Structures are given as C-alpha cells and as structure tokens.
Amino acid sequence: MEIEPFSLERWFDQYEHDADIMLAESGIRSLDSSEFDTDPGELGYVIPTDGDPEFKAEIAARYDRGPEEIAFTCGTQEANFLAVLAAMGEDSHAVVVTPTYQSLQAVPEAVGEISRVWLEPPDWNLDVEEVREAIRPETELVVLNNPNNPTGRYHSREIVETLYDVAAANDAYLLCDEVYRLLAGETVPPVASMGEHGVSTTSLTKAYGLAGLRFGWLCGPTELLGGARQWKDYTTISPPIFGQHVARQALGEEHEADILARNRDLAARNRERVREFISEHEHQGLTWHDPVGVNGFLAVPDGFESGRSFCRRVVEEESIVLAPGECFAGLSGGSEEAGTNSPSDVPNLAEYFRFGFGLPSSELEEGLSRLGDFLERHR
Ligand SMILES: Cc1ncc(COP(=O)(O)O)c(C=O)c1O
Structure with a gap:
C-alpha cells in the first residue's frame, strides 16, 4: 500500500x-486550558477503549443513534x-468530492481506487448527477x-440528502467529514442522522478551538463501526484520557453554547473584515466564494504564475504563511507542479490559495496590513 506525501503538511513544515x-x-x-478542569485522575487508557459508555450515548443521541454506533x-x-x-x-472503489x-482522497486511494467529482468554481457547486455517474458496482x-x-x-440540506439517496440506492456509505459544521449559522443535519448509509466524522478541533x-469520533451503522473498532485496536487503541476529560466539559451544558457562540462570533467578525479587504483589492484579481467556516479559497492576484509562487513570495517578503491551491489537488500531491496542468474539465487549483481567518482579530489585522503592503508593491 502506498500513500502520497501530505502536500499541505509538507508546505507548512517548510515555512510555519x-x-x-x-x-x-x-x-x-x-x-486556553485554564477554561477547564485538566485533571482526569488516573492516567490510564480510556476504558472501554472506544469511549466512556455514558458519554458515547450522549453524543450518539445527537445523531439519533445508539452508543454502539459511535466510537471516540x-x-x-x-x-x-x-x-x-x-x-x-x-x-x-470510492467517489470523492x-x-x-x-x-x-489519499487514504481511499491508498486502499482501493477512487474517482474524483469536482466542485464547480466560482461557487464550488456540487452536481450530484456527476456522483451518480461515477458510481460503479x-x-x-x-x-x-x-x-x-x-x-x-x-x-445545502437538499444537496446532501440527494447525495445520501444516491449513495444508499447503490448500497454505498456516504462518509461526511463534518468537522466545520458547527461554525455554520444554520446547520445541515449530520449524515449519520439521515439513515443507515450515513457515516459522520468530526472532532473538537475546528469549531471548538x-x-x-x-x-473526535465517527458515528454510523453498527456493521461499519465494528470494522472501525477492529482497525482502531491497531492504530491508537483508545482516545487520550485528557481529551475525553476536557471534551466532556466542553460539550456539557455549562460550556458548549458559550464556546460555540464565541467562536462563531469571532469567525463572523473576521470574515467580514476579510470580505472588506478582498473588495478593496478586487481590481487586482482577488475574489472568493463567501465561505462558511474560517477558510476562504481566494483567486491568486493578477501577475502571479501560480498559487505556489504567490504564496512563496508572500512568505519570503512578509513572513506570512498562506496555503497554495495546489496542495488540495490531490492529483500528485507532493509534486511542485501538482494541479498546474489540470485537464480542461478539472478546475485549475493553482489559480487559488487558501486563506484562514480563524485567528485572533489583532493578528488578522497585522496579517492583512502586511498583505496589503505586498499587494501595493506588486500592482
Ligand atoms: C476537513 C478536515 N478533516 C479533518 C481534519 C483534521 O482534524 P482533527 O484535528 O480533528 O484530526 C482537518 C484539519 O485541517 C480538516 O480540514
């Protein structure tokens, strides 16, 4: 089994x-950890190793499922x-959007074969028909x-439900990574609550900070969870006991609503500020699809050959790390040219870079000010 180098991690490793x-x-x-009690007591494995049964039942209920249908x-x-x-x-075979x-995309491709269905720029729409056509026996x-x-x-909910129906009709699972879901103002129900073929994954990483x-966890049908547990005995055995101890507090009544409200508020304020910055620099080719979450995929400004060359100049001249669009092509992930010679029906990801705006507002301001200077010099 072979797997591509993780392009984004290798890029970060060079500059971060x-x-x-x-x-x-x-x-x-x-x-900050000071918001929580950080003493779980005895530092053993989490027992049972797929998570505390009562805590699992609480989380599974969020998906209308039982504790045997979830693993931490x-x-x-x-x-x-x-x-x-x-x-x-x-x-x-897997179909990967x-x-x-x-x-x-890399893990399913390492295990079996994959077909990619591309979101359509500039709004990154999903054509569910293309998924239907890509499905094989x-x-x-x-x-x-x-x-x-x-x-x-x-x-939207309608798109995800249609996609679920397409997967289910072909007896395939719909695996949805919902790690950014709770940063959205209005959320689509998790796919694990849509029926037997839905498998949801998430964690406290993104929306909770x-x-x-x-x-984190995966939630889905018993049969799939059985297989997942079997593999898990060979990966990490159990989740971290510190993680489970603090997650219980973060997801409890006292903290959860407050954490999510603070984080959504920060995301909304920062998004507005970045929106403003983009409109000030639109004449230089800077545009985006207004994002949910704290990542935008921006068009590379005029005068730069690719996402990678633009991001390299920005980090060398302004000490700001951005993420080149090529890192998300997954075509030949580690290579310098990945994504630059895409076939005509595939969006050229080298025309984009990812901008993350989930950081504290003062740091965002400093970053935008430096990026503004950079764009001024390269008009
Ligand atoms: C879509 C997606 N899934 C998973 C991860 C990894 O998340 P975690 O820290 O929960 O393992 C990331 C991190 O960037 C991500 O963007």
Whole structure:
C-alpha cells in the first residue's frame, strides 16, 4: 500500500516554524486550558477503549443513534481513516468530492481506487448527477466534506440528502467529514442522522478551538463501526484520557453554547473584515466564494504564475504563511507542479490559495496590513 506525501503538511513544515503570521490555519484560534478542569485522575487508557459508555450515548443521541454506533477517536483524522479502512477493501472503489482535505482522497486511494467529482468554481457547486455517474458496482463509499475545506462551500440540506439517496440506492456509505459544521449559522443535519448509509466524522478541533485534545469520533451503522473498532485496536487503541476529560466539559451544558457562540462570533467578525479587504483589492484579481467556516479559497492576484509562487513570495517578503491551491489537488500531491496542468474539465487549483481567518482579530489585522503592503508593491 502506498500513500502520497501530505502536500499541505509538507508546505507548512517548510515555512510555519519561522514565519511571523499564520494565515493558512484552517481552524478557529485555540482556547486556553485554564477554561477547564485538566485533571482526569488516573492516567490510564480510556476504558472501554472506544469511549466512556455514558458519554458515547450522549453524543450518539445527537445523531439519533445508539452508543454502539459511535466510537471516540484521536481527532477527525483517525475517524476518517477508520471509516475508510472499515468500508473499503483492495478491490473496492470510492467517489470523492474534490477539492478536499488531502486525507479524504489519499487514504481511499491508498486502499482501493477512487474517482474524483469536482466542485464547480466560482461557487464550488456540487452536481450530484456527476456522483451518480461515477458510481460503479464496486463503489463502497461516497466521500464529502461539508462545509468544505478548502473552498468554504456549505452544500445545502437538499444537496446532501440527494447525495445520501444516491449513495444508499447503490448500497454505498456516504462518509461526511463534518468537522466545520458547527461554525455554520444554520446547520445541515449530520449524515449519520439521515439513515443507515450515513457515516459522520468530526472532532473538537475546528469549531471548538480544541485541536490539542485530539478528540473526535465517527458515528454510523453498527456493521461499519465494528470494522472501525477492529482497525482502531491497531492504530491508537483508545482516545487520550485528557481529551475525553476536557471534551466532556466542553460539550456539557455549562460550556458548549458559550464556546460555540464565541467562536462563531469571532469567525463572523473576521470574515467580514476579510470580505472588506478582498473588495478593496478586487481590481487586482482577488475574489472568493463567501465561505462558511474560517477558510476562504481566494483567486491568486493578477501577475502571479501560480498559487505556489504567490504564496512563496508572500512568505519570503512578509513572513506570512498562506496555503497554495495546489496542495488540495490531490492529483500528485507532493509534486511542485501538482494541479498546474489540470485537464480542461478539472478546475485549475493553482489559480487559488487558501486563506484562514480563524485567528485572533489583532493578528488578522497585522496579517492583512502586511498583505496589503505586498499587494501595493506588486500592482
Ligand atoms: C476537513 C478536515 N478533516 C479533518 C481534519 C483534521 O482534524 P482533527 O484535528 O480533528 O484530526 C482537518 C484539519 O485541517 C480538516 O480540514
């Protein structure tokens, strides 16, 4: 089994450590541990290893499912990994809606075969008919990320339900990574609540600002969860005990509504500020699809050859990290040219870069000021 290098992580690795400002982070700024009790007592494994039964039942109820239909994981990353391994075998096939977070295409591609269905710019619309056409008899999985990283597109309830029906009619699971879902003002129901073929994954990383807890879960039908648990014994065994201890508080009555309200408020204020900045620089070719969440996928300004060359100039001249669109192409992920020579029916992701605005507003202001200077010099 082979897997592509994780293009975005390799890009960050090159620049993140030395740069002053990170404008490519996909989540909201992190909360401080002082908001929580951080003493879980004895530092053993979480027992049972797929999560505390009572806590699991509480979370499963959010999906109208039972505790046996949920497993706690180390973040969404592990939840997605387990879902793909449980659903797919060597001879199976997945349809992946792209562009998307690289692991959602790289892992199914490492296990079996995938077909990509591309969102259509500039609004990154999903044509469900294309998914229907891409499905084969051996398709086990349709993969969606909603709201989408990197475009910020939030597909409507109607689209997601239609997609669910297409997957279910072909006896495939619809796996939806919903890690940004609770940053939306009006949320679409999770796919795990839509029926037997729905598998939802998420964590406290993005909407709650608690990435360091490494706490997430997957929720779906018993059969798939059985397979996921079997793989999990070979990955992380159990989620972190600190993660579960703090997650219980963060998702409890006392904290959850307050955390989400604060985070949504920060996201909305920062989005408005970035919207303003983009309209001031529209004449230089800067545009976006107004995103849900805290990521926008912006067109590379005029005069730059590609996302990668633009982002490289910005980090070298202004010490700001942005994420080149090429990192989301997933075509030949690690290569310098990935995404630049796309076939004509595939959006050229080298024309974009991802801008993350979930950081504290003062840091965002400093970043926008430097980016404004950069754009002024390169008019
Ligand atoms: C769509 C998506 N899924 C999963 C992850 C990883 O999340 P976690 O920290 O919960 O593992 C990310 C991180 O950027 C992401 O954008």
